[in-house]
Amino acid sequence: MLKNTLKAANSGLFFYWLKKSVYFFRLGVYIINLQVFMLIFGLGMKIEIKKFMSGERYVFLLDDDGMPDFWVTHFVTMKLRKHITTSSIQQYLKSIKHLKLWESINGRDLLEEIYNGVIPTLDDINALKEHCSYRASVFKNQTKTNVTDMGKFHLSKSKDKPTVTKSQYISRIAHITEYLHFCGIERVKKKPSAVQLSDALNLMKTQLKSDMPKDRLKSKQMALDKSGIPDDVFEDFVAVAKPNSEHNPFRNPVIRFRNYLIVQILYETGFRRSELAALRIGDIGTDTDNPTLSIVRRHNSKEDPRLDEPTAKTLGRTVPISKELRDLLNIYVKTHRFHTKAAKKHPFIFVSHKAKSGSHESGQPLVKQTINDIFNRIRKVNFERFWGITPHSFRHYFNHQLSKCIDQEKKAVEEEVKRLEAEGKPQAAKLYADENKITEQRELEIRAEKNGHSDLNSGRPYLKRTVIEQANKMRRKMHENLKHKAEVGVYGY
Incomplete structure (x- = not known):
């Protein structure tokens, strides 16, 4: 009986391990397929901002293993970080990420090919341009069952292919061109054939930029145009934002007051959203008869705990405001902001306030997305009338x-x-x-x-x-x- 019991136990143990082995084998296959899927679609790649001890915000493009891409980081360090803002660098990396998606789909590594003396052909450039005209969702929404065949991926002419705006397409091509040309030159500069390869890369740069609209200012102007919004629509929007408005969508009186000040500042000054979010208490002018708000360029601030630091895109300046707005700002700072938990640790005017218990920490500097959310809530009060109102439209x-x-x-x-x-x-x-x-x-x-x-x-x-x-x-x-x-x-x- 004991012998039979041991035999049964051993048999059960055998099938238990057999079952586990099959499970781990299947899990291994699943992980491999998932890695292939991530490689092809670039799902593992992501853009992250890191804050250094100096206060500098550095934007990385991380690969599937969470490691920074070497050449992208080199490009950002040598070419971008000294001249443009963090938010602009993020736009570059989004374009480069789209380029790497094209490389994954086609099994290519353009910088490695350039190092080996093979410069992208005109057919490659045209294919890349077509790729840049489509949204990333065109590629991400493919069925997972075809993941192992994605090396043969091509866009069906019969399928709907959502495209990006003209300005986004132009930016993608410009960013990718600058990246490929700069890194290409870096990779071949010590080769014996460096001169010939540099000439070929210059030709590649010209071909990538060919057929682009020459007047980029005109394209930008068309994108910025908000001329269809009458003045009285802006006036009505501000009226809804007033704390005592019966149509104000916010319940908390402190949040109502803060949000009204945000809308009123944009209404009076024409500040950008990031400039408003970066305002500090010291930027409120102290001259009693001539109230002002100052925009000061403070990039990579140690005092700012936000990774996505809001900064002034343009030059610093001092702008007159109404005495009433100045007085209301002082009331907000001395009364409502003063009683928030974290506000004593930073100098920024506008802070978060708890709408409900546990929603967010009170007193943290307001992030740019919160300003967008405020406008979205007010816009929904009368969407048919306010549909075009954004922070930038002011x-x-x-x-x-x-x-x-x-x-x-x-x-x-x-x-x-x-x-x-x-x-x-x-x-x-x-x-x-x-x-x-x-x-x-x-x-x-x-x-x-x-x-x-x-x-x-x-x-x-x-x-x-x-x-x-x-x-x-x-x-x-x-x-x-x-x-x-x-x-x-x-x-x-």
């Missing part, structure tokens, strides 16, 4: 109001010149016009000062809103003068 509103003020000033100067000429004072009229006339150059200088632009041409996209408004007025006058107008109630309709 920058367009601000510049449109600036255009109106400039037009009024131009008209006042013209009237004064006419008055002086009518009084028989042509020399005084000419002198007054020379000193006060607002030319296009002068207008761009004023706009650059108000917006913090280092390049005067950066202000041109904001002129489009006024131009379209004037064009629409002329079109309405043309309609009034038409002999034949559309008739309602005739022809059976």
